[in-house]
Structures are given as structure tokens and as C-alpha cells.
Amino acid sequence: MKKVLVILMVLLMTLVGCGKNEEMTKKLKLAHALTESHPVHLAMVEFAKEVNEKTNGKIEVLIFPNGQLGGEREITELMQAGAIDIIKTNAGPMESFAQEYSVLSLPYLFRDIHHNLRVLKSDIGESILNATIDRGFIGLTYYNSGTRNMYTKKPVKKVEDLKGKKIRVQTSKTMVKMTELLGGSPSPLSFGEIYTALQQGVVDGAENNLISYSESKHYEVAPYFTFDEHSISPDVMIMNIKTWNKLTDEEKKIVKEAALNSFDYQNKIWFEAEDKLVDELKEKGVQFFEVDKTEFVQRVQPLYEEIMKDSLMKEYIEKIRNFK
Numbered sequence: 001m002k003k004v005l006v007i008l009m010v011l012l013m014t015l016v017g018c019g020k021n022e023e024m025t026k027k028l029k030l031a032h033a034l035t036e037s038h039p040v041h042l043a044m045v046e047f048a049k050e051v052n053e054k055t056n057g058k059i060e061v062l063i064f065p066n067g068q069l070g071g072e073r074e075i076t077e078l079m080q081a082g083a084i085d086i087i088k089t090n091a092g093p094m095e096s097f098a099q100e101y102s103v104l105s106l107p108y109l110f111r112d113i114h115h116n117l118r119v120l121k122s123d124i125g126e127s128i129l130n131a132t133i134d135r136g137f138i139g140l141t142y143y144n145s146g147t148r149n150m151y152t153k154k155p156v157k158k159v160e161d162l163k164g165k166k167i168r169v170q171t172s173k174t175m176v177k178m179t180e181l182l183g184g185s186p187s188p189l190s191f192g193e194i195y196t197a198l199q200q201g202v203v204d205g206a207e208n209n210l211i212s213y214s215e216s217k218h219y220e221v222a223p224y225f226t227f228d229e230h231s232i233s234p235d236v237m238i239m240n241i242k243t244w245n246k247l248t249d250e251e252k253k254i255v256k257e258a259a260l261n262s263f264d265y266q267n268k269i270w271f272e273a274e275d276k277l278v279d280e281l282k283e284k285g286v287q288f289f290e291v292d293k294t295e296f297v298q299r300v301q302p303l304y305e306e307i308m309k310d311s312l313m314k315e316y317i318e319k320i321r322n323f324k
Contacts, residue, residue: 026251029069030086033192036065048061059255076093085243088236091105092172093171095174097137106317107178107303108296109317118323136242144267146209149225149229150167151205151208156205157226181299181302205222210274226289304317
């Protein structure tokens, strides 16, 4: 109840004090659960700045970071209800709204992060962003979320070490099935619950990218990080379709271009931040492990055998595999 009241107060604050001049300004609320130092947040700040400048102040994007308005599930629900205009979420949970998004979470589909980024900027990526229009929202752009890796309370040096371990995963059927195939026990939890769950032994590990691992301080309770690179699932910035349809054609063009430009900006600062992290985390006691990914790839093949039975998924998988 307290959380709900806080969210309502924050939303109401954006409506208080609007004079006649302010009535001419379209105020768009953008919410996410990341910190203000995270590369994705910094990219969103650039997005908001460009939109405001190119619309001559007619659109103002108000950013609510740090889960102020709730976790990814809560803000997605608020956006669907029209209480929030734009959110950042990961592609994994989006598969519950559009089947197309599930292809982005498939293990070992992309050759590397650069192959992933080229696909996201192609017509393939754009078609996935548009797949939820009939569900009430539209994708504006992706954000680089790096490779997803396992981190645990005890070392994982080979796939057998995951057997029986409770691993926190996103609310994603693909991630749940993948974890089961690798021998782990998937435990879907919201991002904000992970630290305490690791600390109290509710889960034995989790999986995410290196920057989120560091920003969330999960290394304090799970100091073993395994570079298995099982997935390259991007973040996504999505907008309520009613908000989108209220924009003029020129405003839509500006918002879309600013979103894509923020993706390019975020890629640059993402790689810069990631390059520094391994040495910094080693100094904090984190132990890193490289693994033979061949055995991981082999374990998840039944997932492809099942999903390739769907003609739409087969088409996307083949397009991505053949994409240069």
C-alpha cells in the first residue's frame, strides 16, 4: 500500500502547478529501475534532451529512475494503464506480450554482441519493436545490455556445477526453459528482490550482464562470475500507443530519431564502462571463470527443436543466423 501511495504521489506531482504556458508542453513520464549512473539511464537523459531541444520545448520527458515507480512488472502495468508514457524493460519479459521478442532471449543464437547489435538496428529488430502495437505499446529503440552470464555463491566452472542450483531468472519462458536444460532450478524474481534472495539463500545465483551485476552490488553476496555468455538479450524502450498517437507526425519523427540516437550513444558508453569493470571487481573479491561454451550450447539444443516447430520463430531464427 505504501509503495502504491508513493507512486500515486509522484505521478500527481507532475500534474501540479501547470500554468497556461505549461499547458502547451507535453510532459511524458519515463520510468525504469536502473541507477542514475547506469549507461542506459545516461542514454535516456540524452534522449530527453534531444526531444526537448528539437521540439523547441513542446515535449518534456520526465525520467523516474531507481524503481521510483516500481519494478519492471509494475511500470509495465502502469504504462498499459496510461499512468506512465514510456518505460525501459528487458526483452525477456516482453515475450509474454509478443512472441517475436522471445527470439532475442534464445541462448547462443547470436555469434557475439556485435552481431546482436547489427540485427537490432536492422529491419529484423524494427519488426520486433512494432510487434506490440495491437497490445497497446510500441517499441522506440533497443539498448545494449551486454552478454548475460551466471553469477553464484559457489563457483560454476562447468555446466555440471549448475545442477540443482536455484538460479534467479527473468519472468521469461525462454529463460526458465534454458536454465532447466542447463541443470539449474529457475526461480523467477523481480530484479529488486535478488540481493536479499542471494543473501538469505533463497537462490544460489542469478544471471545478468556485468554492469548490472556491479551496479546492484550483487558481487557482495555472489562473488563468483562465470562468463558462459548464454544470452544477449537487449533492453527495450517502449511507449504507450495512445501517447504515441497523440504526437504529431513531426513529433513522432523527432522522438524516434532521438531514441535511435540514444542507442548509438549508449553503445559507446556501455563498452567503455564494461572495459573497466573486471579489474575493479577483482579488487573487490570477485572471481571470474571462463568456460567451455560447447557443452552449454549442446545442453540447450532441445529448446531450438521445440521452438523451430513454430513457423514464425523458425523464420526469425533463420534470418538472424544468416544475418551478416
